[in-house]
Amino acid sequence: MEFFQGFLNMSGASFAQHMVNGVSLGSLYALIAIGYTMVYGILLMINFAHGDIVMMACYFAYFGITIFHVPWYFTFIGVIVATALLGAIIERMAYRPLRDAPKNSVLISAIGASFLLENLANYLFSGRPMSFPDIPLFSQNIAIGSIKIQAISMVIPVVTIISLLVLLHIVNHTKTGMAMRAVSKDYEIARVMGINIDNVISMTFIIGSALAAIGAIMWGIRYPGITPYLGVMPGLKCFIAAVIGGIGNIKGAVLGGFILGLGEILIVAFFPDLSGYRDAFAFIVLIIILFYRPTGILGERTTEKV
Amino acid sequence: MKNILKTKAMTMQFGGVTAVNALEIEINEHEIVALIGPNGAGKTTAFNMITGVYTPTNGAVIYTDAEGQECNITGMKPSEIAKIGIARTFQNIRLFKDLSVYENVIIAKHLHLKSDFMSATLHMPWYNKEQAKAEEEVEELLKKVDLWDMREEKASSLPYGKQRRLEIVRALATEPRLLLLDEPAAGMNPKETDELTVFIKQIRQEYNLTVFMIEHHMELVMEISDRIYVLDFGETIAKGSTEEIQNNKRVIEAYLGVDEDA
Amino acid sequence: MKNKRDLILSAILLIVLFGASWFANSELDSYIRRIVNLCLIYAIIGLSMNVTNGFAGQFSLGQAGFMAIGAYTVGIFTVPVELRANVFYAVPMNPFIADIQMPVWLALIVGGLLAALVAFLIGTPVLRLRGDYLAIATLGFSEIIRICITNASSFTNGALGIKDIPPLNDVRYIFVVTAITFVFIAALINSSYGRAFKAIREDEIAAEAMGINLYKHKCLAFMISAFFAGIGGGLYGTLLGTVDPKNFLFTLTYNFLLIIVLGGMGSITGSMLGAIIVTAGLEYLRIFDEPLKLFGTMIPLFRPGFRMVMFSALLMACVLFWRHGIMGTREITWSKLIAFCKNPIGFFKRKGAAQ
Numbered sequence: 001m002e003f004f005q006g007f008l009n010m011s012g013a014s015f016a017q018h019m020v021n022g023v024s025l026g027s028l029y030a031l032i033a034i035g036y037t038m039v040y041g042i043l044l045m046i047n048f049a050h051g052d053i054v055m056m057a058c059y060f061a062y063f064g065i066t067i068f069h070v071p072w073y074f075t076f077i078g079v080i081v082a083t084a085l086l087g088a089i090i091e092r093m094a095y096r097p098l099r100d101a102p103k104n105s106v107l108i109s110a111i112g113a114s115f116l117l118e119n120l121a122n123y124l125f126s127g128r129p130m131s132f133p134d135i136p137l138f139s140q141n142i143a144i145g146s147i148k149i150q151a152i153s154m155v156i157p158v159v160t161i162i163s164l165l166v167l168l169h170i171v172n173h174t175k176t177g178m179a180m181r182a183v184s185k186d187y188e189i190a191r192v193m194g195i196n197i198d199n200v201i202s203m204t205f206i207i208g209s210a211l212a213a214i215g216a217i218m219w220g221i222r223y224p225g226i227t228p229y230l231g232v233m234p235g236l237k238c239f240i241a242a243v244i245g246g247i248g249n250i251k252g253a254v255l256g257g258f259i260l261g262l263g264e265i266l267i268v269a270f271f272p273d274l275s276g277y278r279d280a281f282a283f284i285v286l287i288i289i290l291f292y293r294p295t296g297i298l299g300e301r302t303t304e305k306v
Numbered sequence: 307m308k309n310i311l312k313t314k315a316m317t318m319q320f321g322g323v324t325a326v327n328a329l330e331i332e333i334n335e336h337e338i339v340a341l342i343g344p345n346g347a348g349k350t351t352a353f354n355m356i357t358g359v360y361t362p363t364n365g366a367v368i369y370t371d372a373e374g375q376e377c378n379i380t381g382m383k384p385s386e387i388a389k390i391g392i393a394r395t396f397q398n399i400r401l402f403k404d405l406s407v408y409e410n411v412i413i414a415k416h417l418h419l420k421s422d423f424m425s426a427t428l429h430m431p432w433y434n435k436e437q438a439k440a441e442e443e444v445e446e447l448l449k450k451v452d453l454w455d456m457r458e459e460k461a462s463s464l465p466y467g468k469q470r471r472l473e474i475v476r477a478l479a480t481e482p483r484l485l486l487l488d489e490p491a492a493g494m495n496p497k498e499t500d501e502l503t504v505f506i507k508q509i510r511q512e513y514n515l516t517v518f519m520i521e522h523h524m525e526l527v528m529e530i531s532d533r534i535y536v537l538d539f540g541e542t543i544a545k546g547s548t549e550e551i552q553n554n555k556r557v558i559e560a561y562l563g564v565d566e567d568a
Numbered sequence: 569m570k571n572k573r574d575l576i577l578s579a580i581l582l583i584v585l586f587g588a589s590w591f592a593n594s595e596l597d598s599y600i601r602r603i604v605n606l607c608l609i610y611a612i613i614g615l616s617m618n619v620t621n622g623f624a625g626q627f628s629l630g631q632a633g634f635m636a637i638g639a640y641t642v643g644i645f646t647v648p649v650e651l652r653a654n655v656f657y658a659v660p661m662n663p664f665i666a667d668i669q670m671p672v673w674l675a676l677i678v679g680g681l682l683a684a685l686v687a688f689l690i691g692t693p694v695l696r697l698r699g700d701y702l703a704i705a706t707l708g709f710s711e712i713i714r715i716c717i718t719n720a721s722s723f724t725n726g727a728l729g730i731k732d733i734p735p736l737n738d739v740r741y742i743f744v745v746t747a748i749t750f751v752f753i754a755a756l757i758n759s760s761y762g763r764a765f766k767a768i769r770e771d772e773i774a775a776e777a778m779g780i781n782l783y784k785h786k787c788l789a790f791m792i793s794a795f796f797a798g799i800g801g802g803l804y805g806t807l808l809g810t811v812d813p814k815n816f817l818f819t820l821t822y823n824f825l826l827i828i829v830l831g832g833m834g835s836i837t838g839s840m841l842g843a844i845i846v847t848a849g850l851e852y853l854r855i856f857d858e859p860l861k862l863f864g865t866m867i868p869l870f871r872p873g874f875r876m877v878m879f880s881a882l883l884m885a886c887v888l889f890w891r892h893g894i895m896g897t898r899e900i901t902w903s904k905l906i907a908f909c910k911n912p913i914g915f916f917k918r919k920g921a922a923q
Contacts (some may be wrong), residue, residue, distance in 0.1 A: 046700045108887045116880035123873030276719040283708040388779035402770035413767045416760045417779025426759035
């Protein structure tokens with residue numbers, strides 16, 4: 001019965017607090033998951049390095065504000081640009097040369113790229129945890145009724161929604177977006193129709209990385225400890241989020257992100273004894289989904305042609 | 307004639323598209339039956355349903371074994387179906403490219419292996435005995451098709467015609483009663499096609515086989531088939547002997563189109 | 569005829585190498601002995617990974633988790649009973665196992681079997697997945713294993729780890745285990761089952777059509793891989809003397825990925841070569857972690873962490889430019905060695921036969 005104590009005794013205020021945290025975390029996961037799902041939709045590969053891009057974005061922000069004393073609003077823009085660039089560079093150097101190689105090779109390359117980024121960060125910035133710059137505007141606590149939340153927790157969902165709306169506009173109402181959708185539907189036909197595949201793919205990585213950078217910045221404000229390995233767990237979980245929602249489907253990635261974010265927070269809130277297993281939650285959901293609905297919640301059923 | 311395979315209203319739907327509609331096929335022992343039709347008619351899909359790659363959305367596949375027992379093999383796994391005696395080749399040749407000719411064929415003997423993996427790894431006497439027998443059979447097969455001398459070569463380094471032959475031999479190694487050939491003559495010149503014709507007749511005789519084949523080379527089809535089924539857009543538009551099919555108006559239309567001015 | 573000759577030659581080689589390990593054990597200093605031991609252990613685990621990834625074509629990233637199971641089994645059961653209270657000072661050891669002490673060889677085998685069991689449980693849902701999904705799923709499970717170990721304090725001492733593990737430095741002992749591993753896996757690969765694995769790697773659909781039950785064989789490969797990874801992990805535990813959940817982060821698996829990519833995915837001799845290069849590299853590249861003086865000037869490039877950067881760069885370079893690694897899917901066989909000795913130059917002009 002002790003196990004359920006947390007569940008039974010939770011007050012309304014606590015619950016609201018947990019919901020806010022869950023929505024925040026879910027938003028962050030959603031932003032990062034989109035990068036995975038977009039790349040997978042087009043290239044059918046898992047960009048293992050995506051989580052590490054989030055980590056690099058945090059370090060960029062740290063350098064911009066704490067070391068070079070650039071005001072945060074400029075730094076953040078710089079971070080988004082730098083991260084998008086980094087994503088495009090990784091695609092160019094690690095994935096493009098292997099486009100015609102067997103599937104395993106590009107997978108190993110992605111792992112290698114991830115490993116390299118982590119080791120580079122460790123080497124360049126040392127493994128000592130650093131502190132994401134504190135921006136009082138966002139870290140101040142705001143009281144609403146009986147709950148206290150950080151300002152950033154209110155900013156996160158808003159920024160996320162805006163980012164998503166911009167993204168959906170790009171995907172659905174611009175030429176670039178149409179090209180992206182065409183390539184993800186049928187690679188060969190798109191190429192034959194004259195679409196410049198290389199540009200479309202670069203664009204995908206740029207957009208995905210930019211979103212990841214936005215997520216990374218908000219992540220850093222919310223969870224200020226930066227280490228070279230900060231992207232590992234979130235990266236894994238966000239890929240799982242993309243799978244849960246339906247890999248290749250942007251709305252699915254968002255849905256998956258929220259399911260995981262909320263789920264993770266609420267499970268630990270209701271069952272504090274399980275908090276050590278917090279990270280395992282995502283993997284368990286993954287197994288369940290892969291068993292019962294492998295194409296994900298919003299995914300389409302496809303059969304392989306023999 | 308004893309039946310070996312029959313399909314009952316076998317249907318395959320992909321989303322809104324019906325690739326194969328209520329196909330009813332009967333194949334009897336030792337026959338060579340051909341399945342023909344324009345591209346996209348659903349022939350390979352039918353093969354895939356019979357061999358378990360796809361599960362029919364409707365209908366059934368019934369196989370009669372050597373003892374005359376009927377088994378419903380609808381939706382069984384391809385590996386199970388191979389075990390009961392149905393083997394196949396593929397439209398686009400699916401050899402084990404990086405493995406040698408010899409390995410390609412001896413792998414097809416694995417399904418009959420009774421020894422477990424420990425006995426195999428430790429090369430226990432009973433495993434060695436099984437293997438020796440399998441190796442003999444593989445040697446015989448390879449020699450029969452003139453591939454024994456190239457047995458150490460990589461399968462992908464073989465010329466195209468020999469690759470097709472290797473694939474058939476690999477399927478034979480599983481000791482099937484029913485052999486499904488998917489466009490065995492595809493890409494072959496007339497001389498190779500003639501050799502293949504002789505070969506198929508030969509193996510039917512020697513290995514007591516029944517052959518069900520998809521083909522576009524009409525000379526081959528007319529030369530060796532006992533019966534023919536014709537598919538178009540998933541529907542059976544004709545079935546019968548070679549003469550009946552050659553003179554069937556619908557078949558001619560399906561292949562050559564309807565003459566607008568006629 | 570050829571097989572008998574090969575067997576005799578291999579037996580002689582093993583005896584010679586055993587003699588070498590005896591020599592190494594008594595004559596070399598402990599630092600080098602440690603490297604040799606580590607190299608042998610890495611070879612075992614690298615080869616175990618090659619069974620799934622290289623031979624069966626199943627991209628598994630779970631080695632660290634299976635190593636952890638083996639390492640912790642050894643850790644839990646070989647620490648002398650008297651010392652355990654001292655190790656498990658925060659949360660007392662679970663009474664069921666507190667008094668069970670095993671000799672190392674038994675703990676190794678139990679560890680391997682446990683790892684194989686976990687592989688079986690994981691394999692059931694996970695082996696139906698395609699390439700990249702399988703990679704993520706096995707990675708995830710490797711982490712789940714580590715998380716469970718971190719939380720099961722009464723069994724594993726949680727985040728504190730287990731220390732005072734009786735050391736096993738005998739090169740001969742580790743050599744024998746390595747030799748058994750290599751011989752077993754070589755025999756497996758050269759059997760009908762090994763060929764079935766390769767068929768699955770080459771073309772799953774064709775393999776199934778030839779009567780090979782995909783799930784059963786993938787699971788078999790997975791379990792064998794886990795078994796030897798567990799044994800390797802157990803030896804790793806005795807080498808380190810302590811085990812800690814942090815030792816078994818999934819990034820550890822990347823070392824073995826490098827070994828098999830470098831050595832050749834699908835080559836047994838390649839795994840050994842890869843292990844030698846990676847272990848030696850990890851050790852001797854340490855100099856790059858310290859500031860270096862070149863031509864009298866301090867090069868600021870070299871400081872802690874550079875070694876691993878070089879390593880990951882090596883992995884990238886390998887997969888981009890040298891996908892097949894040193895051996896690809898080929899092996900060093902006696903026939904080839906003899907041909908080489910007879911005609912060293914002509915050897916390389918021969919057309920390569922399939923392997």
